[in-house]
Amino acid sequence: MSETSARRSRVEGYESMGAARVGVVTFPGTLDDQDAARAVRHAGGEAVPLWHADRDLKGVDAVFLPGGFSYGDYLRCGAISRFAPLMEELIPSARAGLPVLGTCNGFQILCEAHLLPGALTRNENLHYVCRDQRILVENATTAWTGDYAPGQEILLPVKHGEGRYVADAATITALEDGGQIVFRYLGGNPNGSVNDIAGVSNEAGNIVGLMPHPEHAVEDLTGAPGVDGRGFFSSILKRFVNL
Amino acid sequence: MTDSVKRASETPDEPQPYAELGMKSDEYDRVRAILGRRPTSSELAIYSVMWSEHCSYKSSKVHLRQFGTKAPHSEALLVGMGENAGVVDIGDGWAATFKIESHNHPSYVEPHQGAATGVGGIVRDIMSMGARPVAVMDALRFGALDAPDTRRVLPGVVEGISSYGNCLGLPNIGGELVFDPCYIGNPLVNALCVGLLRKDQIKLATAPGPGNKVVLFGARTGPDGIGGASVLASATFEDESHAKRPAVQVGDPFMEKLLIECCLELFEADVVVGIQDLGAAGVSCATTELAAKGTGGMRVDLGLVPLRDPSLLPEEILMSESQERMMAVVTPEDIDAFMAICTRWDVPATVIGEVTDTGRLVMTWHDEIIVDIPPGTAADDGPVYERPFHEPAGQAALNADDPVRLTRPTDLRSTLLDLLASPNLASKEWVTSQYDRYVRGNTVLAMPADAGVLRIGEVMPGAEETDRGIALATDGNGRYARLDPYAGAQLALAEAYRNVAVTGARPLAVTNCLNFGSPEDPEVMWQFAEAVRGLADACRVLGVPVTGGNVSFYNQTGSTPIHPTPVVGVLGVLDDVGRRVRHGFTAPGLKIVLLGDTGDEFGGSEWAHVAHGHLGGLPPHADLEAERSLAGALVEAAERGLIEGSHDVSDGGLAIALAEAALACGVGGEVQLPGTDAFVDLFSESAARAVVTVRPEWFDAFAELCARYEVPCYGLGMTGGASLRVEGVLEIPVDELRAAHRTTLPAVFDS
Numbered sequence: 001m002s003e004t005s006a007r008r009s010r011v012e013g014y015e016s017m018g019a020a021r022v023g024v025v026t027f028p029g030t031l032d033d034q035d036a037a038r039a040v041r042h043a044g045g046e047a048v049p050l051w052h053a054d055r056d057l058k059g060v061d062a063v064f065l066p067g068g069f070s071y072g073d074y075l076r077c078g079a080i081s082r083f084a085p086l087m088e089e090l091i092p093s094a095r096a097g098l099p100v101l102g103t104c105n106g107f108q109i110l111c112e113a114h115l116l117p118g119a120l121t122r123n124e125n126l127h128y129v130c131r132d133q134r135i136l137v138e139n140a141t142t143a144w145t146g147d148y149a150p151g152q153e154i155l156l157p158v159k160h161g162e163g164r165y166v167a168d169a170a171t172i173t174a175l176e177d178g179g180q181i182v183f184r185y186l187g188g189n190p191n192g193s194v195n196d197i198a199g200v201s202n203e204a205g206n207i208v209g210l211m212p213h214p215e216h217a218v219e220d221l222t223g224a225p226g227v228d229g230r231g232f233f234s235s236i237l238k239r240f241v242n243l
Numbered sequence: 244m245t246d247s248v249k250r251a252s253e254t255p256d257e258p259q260p261y262a263e264l265g266m267k268s269d270e271y272d273r274v275r276a277i278l279g280r281r282p283t284s285s286e287l288a289i290y291s292v293m294w295s296e297h298c299s300y301k302s303s304k305v306h307l308r309q310f311g312t313k314a315p316h317s318e319a320l321l322v323g324m325g326e327n328a329g330v331v332d333i334g335d336g337w338a339a340t341f342k343i344e345s346h347n348h349p350s351y352v353e354p355h356q357g358a359a360t361g362v363g364g365i366v367r368d369i370m371s372m373g374a375r376p377v378a379v380m381d382a383l384r385f386g387a388l389d390a391p392d393t394r395r396v397l398p399g400v401v402e403g404i405s406s407y408g409n410c411l412g413l414p415n416i417g418g419e420l421v422f423d424p425c426y427i428g429n430p431l432v433n434a435l436c437v438g439l440l441r442k443d444q445i446k447l448a449t450a451p452g453p454g455n456k457v458v459l460f461g462a463r464t465g466p467d468g469i470g471g472a473s474v475l476a477s478a479t480f481e482d483e484s485h486a487k488r489p490a491v492q493v494g495d496p497f498m499e500k501l502l503i504e505c506c507l508e509l510f511e512a513d514v515v516v517g518i519q520d521l522g523a524a525g526v527s528c529a530t531t532e533l534a535a536k537g538t539g540g541m542r543v544d545l546g547l548v549p550l551r552d553p554s555l556l557p558e559e560i561l562m563s564e565s566q567e568r569m570m571a572v573v574t575p576e577d578i579d580a581f582m583a584i585c586t587r588w589d590v591p592a593t594v595i596g597e598v599t600d601t602g603r604l605v606m607t608w609h610d611e612i613i614v615d616i617p618p619g620t621a622a623d624d625g626p627v628y629e630r631p632f633h634e635p636a637g638q639a640a641l642n643a644d645d646p647v648r649l650t651r652p653t654d655l656r657s658t659l660l661d662l663l664a665s666p667n668l669a670s671k672e673w674v675t676s677q678y679d680r681y682v683r684g685n686t687v688l689a690m691p692a693d694a695g696v697l698r699i700g701e702v703m704p705g706a707e708e709t710d711r712g713i714a715l716a717t718d719g720n721g722r723y724a725r726l727d728p729y730a731g732a733q734l735a736l737a738e739a740y741r742n743v744a745v746t747g748a749r750p751l752a753v754t755n756c757l758n759f760g761s762p763e764d765p766e767v768m769w770q771f772a773e774a775v776r777g778l779a780d781a782c783r784v785l786g787v788p789v790t791g792g793n794v795s796f797y798n799q800t801g802s803t804p805i806h807p808t809p810v811v812g813v814l815g816v817l818d819d820v821g822r823r824v825r826h827g828f829t830a831p832g833l834k835i836v837l838l839g840d841t842g843d844e845f846g847g848s849e850w851a852h853v854a855h856g857h858l859g860g861l862p863p864h865a866d867l868e869a870e871r872s873l874a875g876a877l878v879e880a881a882e883r884g885l886i887e888g889s890h891d892v893s894d895g896g897l898a899i900a901l902a903e904a905a906l907a908c909g910v911g912g913e914v915q916l917p918g919t920d921a922f923v924d925l926f927s928e929s930a931a932r933a934v935v936t937v938r939p940e941w942f943d944a945f946a947e948l949c950a951r952y953e954v955p956c957y958g959l960g961m962t963g964g965a966s967l968r969v970e971g972v973l974e975i976p977v978d979e980l981r982a983a984h985r986t987t988l989p990a991v992f993d994s
Contacts, residue, residue, distance in 0.1 A: 028589060029497050031412030035684035067682075069410040072497025125993075128405050128677045159409070159679045216681040221821060222698060223681050 019046045020240040022233075023060035025090075025106075027052040027081050031068035032104070032215060039215040040064065043233030052084040062099040062143070062236050063090060065106025067159075067213060077120065077162050078108035087113060099143035099206045099236055104160050107199070107209030116200055116209045117175065118167035124192025128161040132224045134186040135198055135212055139179050142205040147235040154228035156212035158190050158198075163211040165193035165200070175200055183210050245557070246284040247611040255281050264291035270626055277620050285545075285606065285613040288558040289621050292524040293531060296796055299625030302762035303794045306772050309779035310789040317788045319751050322445060327368040327520065328438075329790020330445055331752045333816045335709040337699055338442045340372040343382070343435040343717065343756040343812045345795035349468075349492070350432040354399025358432050359407035360494040363566050365436040366411065367499070367520035370506050371569065373446030374438030377683065378697055379408050381418040381434050382717045382756070382810045383674075386427025388666035388991055393422070396430050397674075398992060404434070405677040410496035411503070414686045415678035416695025419717055419810075422666040426721075428800040433756040433793075433810050437715055439699060444510060448519040450537030450572045453600040455516055457533075457541060458578075460585055460592035461502050461568040464526070465551030467492040468564030498567040498590075505588035506569065512584060514577035521568040527561045527621070529570040530596075534604050534618035537572070541618065543596035543606045557608045572598060632768035642726060644859030646845040651922050652854070656973035658926065659898045660983045665853040668895050669987035687712055687823050691903070693742040693891045698820050712820025714748035716813055720894070721806030722847035723862035728770040729777035732809040733865040736781045737930055738893050739813040744874035745889040745933050747824045747881025748815030753782055755792035755811050760804020762796045770807035771796075778809060784867040787813065817881075824881045826890040827907020831963030833887050834942050835912055837897065838873055839932030840955050843923050849895045850926045869931035869954075876952040877933060885937065885945045892932035898925035898969075900934045902980050905967045911977050913968040914960035921972045936962055 022040045024047050026033045037047035048060050052070075057063070071080035081087065087109075094100045094115050102110040110116045123129060135156050137148040148154070167175070172194055175181055183199035191211070199210025214229030216222075223229075244250075251257075259281065261271040266287075274282050274290045282290060296302060310324060321338055322330035328342035346361025362379055369376045381404055385393045408415050418435070450457065509515050517537060519529045526548065534541040545557050555563070573581045578594065585592035599605075604621075606614035652658045662668055671690065680689040688696035694716035699709050718738035724731025740750045755778065760767040782789055798805045817823055828835075845851050846860030880886045888907075892900040905911050916924040937945045942958070949956040960970075968974040 029410070029500055031500075031682050032684075035682070038684055068412065069497060069500075072410065072495070074497070127402075128409060128679075130679050130681070131676050157681050159681060161406075161409075213681065216684060219684075222684055222687055 019044055020062070020237045021046045021048050021060045022236065023048045023050040023057060023063040025050045025052065025063065025065050025086060027070035027084060029068050029070045029072055030066055032066040032213065035215045036064045036066040039218045039229065039233050042218055043230060043237055045233065045237045050086060052086050055085045055089050057089050057093060061240050065100065065102040065109055067104030067106060070105055070109065077105060078112035081109045082112040091115065094207050097204065097206050101144050101232065102209040103213050103215065104211055107211055108162065110207060110209040115207050116202060117171050118165055118200065120162050121164045121166055122162050123164055129190045130157065130159040131190060133158045133190055133212060136184045136186050138184055139182045139201065142182055142201045142208050143239060144208045144232050144235050145182060146239060147231040153186060155217065155224060155226050156214055156229055157216045157224040158212045160211055163191040163193065165197040167194065178203060182208055245608055245611050245613060247613050248283055248615050251283045252280050257281065259287055261287060261291065265295055266291050270294055278616065283613050285557050285561055286616055288561045289527040289531065289614065292527050292562055293621040294625040298524050298528060300794060301626045302628050302630050302796065303771065304627050305629055306775040309775055313779040313783050314788045315783045315786045320788050320790065321442065324789065324791050327371045327448060329752065329754065330372060331790060331814065332442060333713060334711055336442050337709060337711065338440050338445065339437060339713055339814060340369055340374045340440065341435065341437040341715065341754055341812065341814050342368055342791050343433050343754045343810065344793040345756050345758060346432045346434060347430065347758065347795050347798055350400050351396065351428065351430055354396045355403040356493050358400040358403030360492045360566050361432050361434040362404055362407045363494045363496065363499050364522045365434045366413065367522065367569065369436045369438035370503060371446065371448060371518050371520045372438065372440065373444045373510050374440035375507055376413055376436050376438045376503060377685065378416045378695060379413045379434060379436050380416060380695060380715060380717055381432065382719060383418065383420045384426040384431035384721070384808060385422050387424045388422045390427050392427060394991065400430065400432055401674050401677055407494055407496045409679045411500050412682050414680050414682050414689065416680055416686055416689040416697065417692070417716065420671045420674055423721060423806065425806045429798040429805050431758050431798065431808060435717060435812050437713065437814065446510065446515060446518050448532055448536060449517040450533035450541060450598045452516060452574065453538055453598050454575060455598040456573045456575060456578050456594045457543060457596040457598065458571045458573055458581065458592055459548060459568065459595050460571065460590055462495060462498050462565055463549040463551040463591060464555065464560055464563050464565045466555060466559060466563065467566070492564045492566050494566045501588045501590050502567055502569060505585055505590045508584045509581060512580055514573060514581045515571050516574060517572040519570050521570060523564060525561065525563045525565065530604060531618040531622040533570065533572060535622040538598055538600050540599035540601035541596055541604050542599050545606050545608050547593055547595045549591055549593050557613055630762050630768045632765045632772050634769050635766035641859055642861055646851045646857055646860045649851060649855050649857055655921060655925060656975060659902065659973065659975065662849055662853055662895050662899060663902055663980060664983040664987050665849065666987060667849060668899055670984045671988065672985065673988035673992055687820055688746060688825065692746065692826050694746045694748065696746050696817065696820065696823050710819045710821065712817040712823065714743045714746045714815040714817060716742035717810055718742065719808050719810035720847065721808040722852065722858055724774060724809060725806040725858065726847050726860065726862045728773035728807045730862050730865045731807065732774040732777040733781040733867065734862060734930060735809050735811040736778055736785065737865055737867065737870045738891065739811045740785055740787065740870060740874060741891050741933065743813045743815035744877045745824065745826065745891050747822050747878060748817045749878050750787050750813050750815040750874060752814050753787050753789045753811060755789060755809060757792065757794045758798055758805065758808040758810065759796055760799035764804065767804050774807055774809045778811065781867055785871055822881050822884065824886055824889045827888055827904045828910040828912055828936060828962040829888050829908055831910055833936035833962040834939050835914055835959045835962060836935050836937055837917065837932065837957040837959050838876070838935060838949065838954050839869065841918060841924055841927050841929045841932065844927050844929045848928045863928050863930045866931050872952045872954050873931050873933060876949050876954045880945060880948055885941050885948065886935045887938060888936040890934050892934055893928060896926040896928050901967055904934060905977050906980055906984060909977055910962050911964040911966045912960060912962040913964065913970065915970045916972065917957040917959065
């Protein structure tokens, strides 16, 4: 099945239903799952809890892999989660076009699962960092960034100890040339990532991973100042309404 | 050879190493009297840890009673002192439970693990009340910033709190960081946790119902923190391999996260009769306390305790402080459902015994009875000491050394910049940026705000229906308490109370961590007695009860104790969390108003400390009626939406409060001082004061409100511009303030 037909059949399935259904995965040690589900609900979507031990994606339209310390980050961040029963379903579906967003530990898991290139290593200064970070949206054509303008500057929190994106030179060149660098840090790189990379996508643009946390920038009262993270959720929901 | 009850009866005169276990000979004699024979080595292990200062509060008990006898009437108090943590009613069917606890000594020995397990321990206390832990805070004290050992201890402590708390998924929303040479060799690591629960879901540490199962769940038991038991082991068994055990426990935050989610599911399924966390004194403490508060008896097969190290001896199992363990009492009907939930979360759980009505705690080891005691004698009937105390020899001279003799500056601009860059007033971002303040998505305010504020909505199913929020602050000033422990404790409470009120929250209840030197030193004991008396009296005036806390003694090097350091945490409630007030100049064009009167008060001040290295005189006057009025005015003003910003005036005085307010949002301001002495106006540390910002059109209404509360109110000027200007005194660009404020800690810890 081609990526396009996989996406279409999902969308056709979706048309007879109500709001778009976004799966939010909980591994042992996942921390930001409640926050991700809340952000989906606030945007008008239905958040569907997905459990690491189930081989069942429950027919969701898209999947959010939230942050945390799945399996305690033992061995390497994301290295154990990659083998969770749920991932056996998720990996082929993502390759077939299912939109997947991984933030923080979710990004690390996507890299460990080889759904995204590169790896995330210990922050350059060896300290965990939690701060409000300016981010440049470089690619506004992915499944998760359609609601942003290319070149738009947004403010999102980062909070991680292993967020330093690295890849070999050829991979970085290919990512740069292919427009797969979706986000870059502005005003100071918090972790020493190559070329200030904050997030990348696969070639098809349905899989996006980033270290910052859009789910913590969707309400005025809580989280980082502003609501710049809302675009991720409106992007993915609109995609299913409009298609 | 196992030292069984049978063997103990047969060998009544066998010498036992009670002194090495920290037990006095009269205490040992009392154990023999209780049992009518010599204790077995396992029983000796239990009594020695349960009767230790740490577990029995034997030196502090007679004083701590005042928190009960002097307690103000409070409708909000649901569970008071004596349980794992106090619980208060916060409205709409919700309750909050919170407590602060020390992990000072382990954090000096092994900073990372000491601090990490301090967080883990207090989080389990909160869980054992039936609550979901929702945030942590920490109050830290270190030696001088430039002391070599501070560079060893501080980064490790911060990393321990960061790695454990972040991995647990609990936002860290505030706390304190203070440097003073008195803490060199005795850093203070006080960790606070707050949890939320439905009012009708409170759990207690009790084991009622004969036939109910006793389940040990969580991490397996290993040789952690059993320095004491090794004395027993080597003395009784002459086994060298057991003599060198790690003294500090090692934490696994991943297991703790699983335990939290597992416990919440167990509570939700209503399959828990009683629950207790395993902290200090591990299985000894959990079994004796659960049994003592329940039907009265319990039978435990220690051989069933899952071990990480199979060579552990029963005495070591009893004393092990392995982390991430809980004990629950479960009915036989619910045990399968209980085990299924544990399996779902990959949490090992083992039935190790059951509740009995015999009035005895009986433990077996390979079919031999090794413990047979009335549990209450270990849990509740420990020794109580009326330790002698008297005023320290130099106290009068210290109080007579009034800072009025100190040379006062003429260049107030550089005084302000020097203070802003001094270790205690400089930005703590180097530390706080290592803590996740956003996780769980309910953080409304966090550091550097005066108090941490959390939304209650969406914490658990059903919570969406409340608009309420909670606010928490901790404060403590060791220099004030050194000058006058009675007033110092009151000032600590007053500041935390004020810090909660400036966010718009109504202060409700108090927790405390009392850090002192050795109780065997009558001068330290005097400091302790005075501090407790002062705090209890102040709680009564302010109408906020103490719900629990912790005492940490023996914080001293040789015969030199730390400054007496009562750290006080206050919890408050916002009826509508959307009305919370931020601490800075949020916009230009707002009227800047000072609330409260300023006197010439520099005893124990930051200025005297930074400019002269001086500590003497008396601390600021603790005017509790004025604090109460100020808080009342602040809370009503917030509820009515009359104020835009609000910030406590304390360490470093008005000058620092104004600078911090300008730094918060990068908005400057222009003020005219109300008094005649600019130095006093700017740097005095008079209590019961706050700086607020008000829209000009609402100023009259606000002034009227202040008059009604009898709170002095001085219009100082307006927010706006890119600098802080004090008319006729100084002007400093906000960027220059920021540079002074930001560089101090990174200069030390990033070099």
